Every structure is written in structure tokens, then in C-alpha cells.
Amino acid sequence: MFHSARFINTFSIAIAVLVGAGASQASAQGRYWPTHEWRYSSPEAQGLDSEALADALDYVRDHGTRIHSVTIVRNGYIVLDAYFWPFQNGQLHDVASVTKAVTTTLAGIAGGAGAFKGPSQTLASIFAGQPIANLDERKRRMTLKHLMSMTSGLDCRAAPGEFTLWQMRETKDWTQFMLDLPMRDEPGSRFEYCSGGMHLLSGAITKATGVSALDFARRKLFSPLGIRNAIWPADAQGISYGWGDLRLEPRDMAKLGYLWLNNGRWEDRQLVPTDWMEAAIQPQALPPNTNQRYGYGLWLHQYRQPSEFEAVGRGGQRITVIPERNLVVVFTGGEFEPSDVGALLGRALKSDQSLPENQSGTARLAAAVRAAAMPPLPASYISPLANKVSGRRYALAANPLNLKSFVLTFVDAADPQLELEIGDRRDGPRPIGLGGVPRLSSGGPSGLPVAVSGAWKSEDSFTIEYDEVGNINAYRLRLRFTDTGVEVTLSERSQVISSATFRGTPQR
Incomplete structure (x- = not known):
């Protein structure tokens, strides 16, 4: 047995429950993949405490926390899946900068398919024959790996307010704008959060595959995972926004987390090359003023025990993976910090073994999930009680x-x-x-x-x-x-x- 109040402080667990699906499904024999649908389990069957989850849901509702949804997958089963009014089950949600991790994953898949020679392929070779301004020796050394790890060396400014991203969006050709930027540093020498660099990566995917990142994802990522509903805007040249604005359902976000948890493997296929996936969750850059590390579009929390990695988007969007606990947690939100409810949710994970079933706790959690999905009562409401x-x-x-x-x-x-x-x-x-x-x-x-x-x-x-x-x-x-x-x-x-x-x- 173990107790973990700390593992959730980064994003926190959040809330959802399986009503009716129950523990009987958790006892299904054999390994399954949620390609066509997820299976559900009671929290206790997967080592979580339904009472603690209900406490957290009550806190969220009582305090007006702007969570939109939370989905928890443990051991491959959804144990919590809650939607908070006015966001509703089945709706798409903008995942914001979680998109960056999808873009880097697609780059890995493209590499496995032979469209790229590997993460060390240079941008100059990918865009060979295309005019590139400020093409000095440093820019000639810039690679896919540098874009994916935010160490391109381009003169890309995160502050104030993603300055370079907004500059890029004022131009007619966003990929060309990023490709033409002058160099500020030697590639690989310094981390600079650069959303435009992820758009340049999306442009490289299109250059190498001949289709947009969205179309490539539909064929090589979304379809194998059973993701049927996705919206991903594109620029005037048809390049999918590499940095953000991908829209997915929360349970489909959980499929991405489950893919990463399984080292890029899905069913009997290695969708993302093993070496690429392993590199994605290893430190590739050292962001300043934080003890976090950055992989390929993923933030790494290796200082925590157990360690975790996550795709992060503004407003509270998260796909968090904790491999040692076989756990995936997905949040969507309307501007909240998931750690705000971390202390409460951290009480839920009790064991790596099944706990005794708690019928009253499961019923209370089910009621809390139903209440979360309902509009708030009018201020003048008086209960019959x-x-x-x-x-x-x-x-x-x-x-x-x-x-x-x-x-x-x-x-x-x-x-x-x-x-x-x-x-x-x-x-x-x-x-x-x-x-x-x-x-x-x-x-x-x-x-x-x-x-x-x-x-x-x-x-x-x-x-x-x-x-x-x-x-x-x-x-x-x-x-x-x-x-x-x-x-x-x-x-x-x-x-x-x-x-x-x-x-x-x-x-x-």
C-alpha cells in the first residue's frame, strides 16, 4: 500500500465516475485496447478511493473551480469521467498547447514511415530548394530535434505574450516567416518557448508527407486510435496550427496519453518508433527558472516520485502520464490551475492493488458526477429537504x-x-x-x-x-x-x- 498526496500536485486528479459500468468490467480477462471504446471500472477495483474523489468533486462545485472535464485512466480502465456544466460529454475542447505534443508525435510517426531521416535531419535539407533568408551556418545546423525541444536557436521571443507567434500570424506565409527568422543562438544551446517553431515543424511534416498534419494524423494516428472527431485549423497555405487549437474530446485525449504510456505502441503496431518515443520523454532541454525539463513537446517532472510527464495547454488543459502508477489523467478547463485541487485529489490513489468495493462511496461519487453535469441551482432555490x-x-x-x-x-x-x-x-x-x-x-x-x-x-x-x-x-x-x-x-x-x-x- 502507499499514499500519495504529492503526485497530483502538478495537475491534480480530477473527477469522473463510472456509473453502471462498474467493477464487473474490470475483471474482464486479457489485455484490451480502447480503440473502439473504453472499458470502465469502479475506482476501488483500480486502487482509488471513491469517497475521496467525491470529496474533490464537491470541492470543485462548491468553489466554482473552472474545470470543464476530468478523465482518469488506470490500468487501461476509465475510473472517472466527469463533465462540469456548461461543458458537456461528447463535446470537443480546444486543447491549446497540448497540440504541441501531438505535432511532435506526428513528426515521430513520419520519421518511422521514412518521410524524415530521423530527429537529427536538418530543416535546410527538408526545405531544400526553397528560399531561406538568414541562412547562416547555425541555421544550417538546426534540426527537427531542435524544433521539438524548443532549442532551435531562432530569434523567437516568448515574452511578452508570445510576441513572435503574433508577429508570425500577421504575415501571409507563417511557415516562411519562421524559416526566415535570423538566428540568435547556436541550435541546442538554449531553451526558448517558441510556438512558432512548432508551426514550422507542422510545415516540415507537410513538406515531407505531402499532406497537412491533420490529414496525416487522420491516417496514421487518429484512425488507429479510434479517434473519429477532431478539428485542427490551418493557415492560408493549409499548414495545421502546429502549436495549438487542436480540438478533441477528453476521452480521445486520454487515448493519446495511453499511447504515450505504452511507449508509442497501440494494439499490435508500434505507431511511434520506440527510440523516438523514448527520446520524447527524456530531458532534451532545461527551461530556465524551473526544475522541470522538456522533452519533445512534453514537460517532464522527473524530480517527483513517481516521475511523470505531461502535455500542457493554457487554461488548464492537461494530459498527464505517470508510468509507475499506470495512470493517465486528462483535464480540460476554462482557465484554472489543476494543482488548486491537488491536495484533495491526491488522497484518492491508495494502492497498486484493488481495494474493497465501497457501495456507498460509489453511489455518492455517481451522484456527484451527475450533479457536476447539471446547471447550478438558482440562488433562491430551497430544497424540499x-x-x-x-x-x-x-x-x-x-x-x-x-x-x-x-x-x-x-x-x-x-x-x-x-x-x-x-x-x-x-x-x-x-x-x-x-x-x-x-x-x-x-x-x-x-x-x-x-x-x-x-x-x-x-x-x-x-x-x-x-x-x-x-x-x-x-x-x-x-x-x-x-x-x-x-x-x-x-x-x-x-x-x-x-x-x-x-x-x-x-x-x-
Whole structure:
């Protein structure tokens, strides 16, 4: 057994669950490939904890984290596959700079097919017969490997705001613009994040194969993997954008990760040459001011244990591969940092062996996945459960706030109330603002006013924000009501106390 809170801090695991597919499929005999469809498994069957995943999903929804989807594949089975409103299952998503890893993979496939002589082939030989400005000896030494590892030596500027990329896009022929740039460094001597260089690589693929990177991918990559739905824009010359804007479904992104996990092999075919794939996940460049390394379009985290590599795109797009754990994690998002939920998600991976099945955890996770896909409830929504819990005192287990009990009152829908028992004193009842605007009341714990707001996040989940305002402390209580009581998750914004989850029982 092992516990890993750290392996996910880079991108974090995220959330999705197999409802109905279940562990029975995990016991299918023999090796399979997800060419036609993925197989599904319960988290526990693959060593993950469904309760921990449900906790993470609840956190994402309660905090409005801008995740669009998360897909987790372990041992070849999807154990989590969640979609967050308004993004929906089956939709394409712009994978941003994850595209770069697809472009370098296609270059490897083209090399295996004989279109390139290998990663050390020079750009000058690929574009022989084509006019190239500033063709000095350094540029003559620039190779495919240098483009793929962001060490071309071209005078390509990442700052400010991908400056050279935007310059390139203002020209009539983007590939020619990049090919004509003057050299700034000896090829291979310095890392410079250069999206335009990846577009030049896409142009080289077209020059060598006679088709666009998209058409080449459809024949040699997407079709063998069973990827049927992809959009990849092209420039005026028909060159697919080598740096970004490829659009795929999240489960198809996971197929790419699974290909890389299996060293470029798919079914009985070595789609990407073994030596090319091995080089892609080895350090080829040392980006400054970071302990990360760069391979061929992939970011490497070899300092972590276990080590991992990933394709990264702006906004939270990720395909992360952890070979030692036989794990692929895919995120799409609308501008979020996956590590924001890493600590929560890191609790999910428990073992390299199967865990005992957890029916209640699986049911809770299934409910959380369904809730993630639904539009948020209106601020004025009152759950039918409110009548059942209204006026009932819940006695609470030990917790960092020494909160002994609470009472919620929903008799008047326009004026709900909260009463707390904290240590040896009673606080409230206080009015709760339900419309996103906290209600202010006097006489807080420090003698200063308190602002309280609340919202039903689902039919069985009510979240309270208790803000002492001038006293800095701001507490969040997420109450999930069950048939036997309530589960409380407590946190404090400035972390003056530790977060905790504990139970409460109704008093008779």
C-alpha cells in the first residue's frame, strides 16, 4: 500500500465516475485496447478511493473551480469521467498547447514511415530548394530535434505574450516567416518557448508527407486510435496550427496519453518508433527558472516520485502520464490551475492493488458526477429537504472549531436562520442571505458584526459562509444531509484552523 498526496500536485486528479459500468468490467480477462471504446471500472477495483474523489468533486462545485472535464485512466480502465456544466460529454475542447505534443508525435510517426531521416535531419535539407533568408551556418545546423525541444536557436521571443507567434500570424506565409527568422543562438544551446517553431515543424511534416498534419494524423494516428472527431485549423497555405487549437474530446485525449504510456505502441503496431518515443520523454532541454525539463513537446517532472510527464495547454488543459502508477489523467478547463485541487485529489490513489468495493462511496461519487453535469441551482432555490431539517438540532462530533451543534430554520423562506453552539456559548439565531448577498447581524464572537450567507448546492447539500468580517475569520460549513444525520466539512479562509470533515446526528 502507499499514499500519495504529492503526485497530483502538478495537475491534480480530477473527477469522473463510472456509473453502471462498474467493477464487473474490470475483471474482464486479457489485455484490451480502447480503440473502439473504453472499458470502465469502479475506482476501488483500480486502487482509488471513491469517497475521496467525491470529496474533490464537491470541492470543485462548491468553489466554482473552472474545470470543464476530468478523465482518469488506470490500468487501461476509465475510473472517472466527469463533465462540469456548461461543458458537456461528447463535446470537443480546444486543447491549446497540448497540440504541441501531438505535432511532435506526428513528426515521430513520419520519421518511422521514412518521410524524415530521423530527429537529427536538418530543416535546410527538408526545405531544400526553397528560399531561406538568414541562412547562416547555425541555421544550417538546426534540426527537427531542435524544433521539438524548443532549442532551435531562432530569434523567437516568448515574452511578452508570445510576441513572435503574433508577429508570425500577421504575415501571409507563417511557415516562411519562421524559416526566415535570423538566428540568435547556436541550435541546442538554449531553451526558448517558441510556438512558432512548432508551426514550422507542422510545415516540415507537410513538406515531407505531402499532406497537412491533420490529414496525416487522420491516417496514421487518429484512425488507429479510434479517434473519429477532431478539428485542427490551418493557415492560408493549409499548414495545421502546429502549436495549438487542436480540438478533441477528453476521452480521445486520454487515448493519446495511453499511447504515450505504452511507449508509442497501440494494439499490435508500434505507431511511434520506440527510440523516438523514448527520446520524447527524456530531458532534451532545461527551461530556465524551473526544475522541470522538456522533452519533445512534453514537460517532464522527473524530480517527483513517481516521475511523470505531461502535455500542457493554457487554461488548464492537461494530459498527464505517470508510468509507475499506470495512470493517465486528462483535464480540460476554462482557465484554472489543476494543482488548486491537488491536495484533495491526491488522497484518492491508495494502492497498486484493488481495494474493497465501497457501495456507498460509489453511489455518492455517481451522484456527484451527475450533479457536476447539471446547471447550478438558482440562488433562491430551497430544497424540499428544508422542511425536514428545519428547526432540528444536530449534535456534532469533535472538530477544530469546537462546534457542538447547529440549528437551521427555514420556516420563513425569505428569512432563514442559523444558530450555532460553539464551546459553551450559543451564537444566534442569525439571518442567512440566500441570494448571494450575505445578511449582516451584530454581536459576533468578538463583538463585531457577522455576515452569513447560504445556498443549496443540491437537494441534500447546503453550504454556509459565516464571515466575521472585521475579525478576519471566515468559515465555510458544507452540510450534506443523509438518512441518518449530516456530514459536515469545515474550512476557514485564512487557515486559522485546519479543515476537517465530521458527522452530526439529530437530537430527539
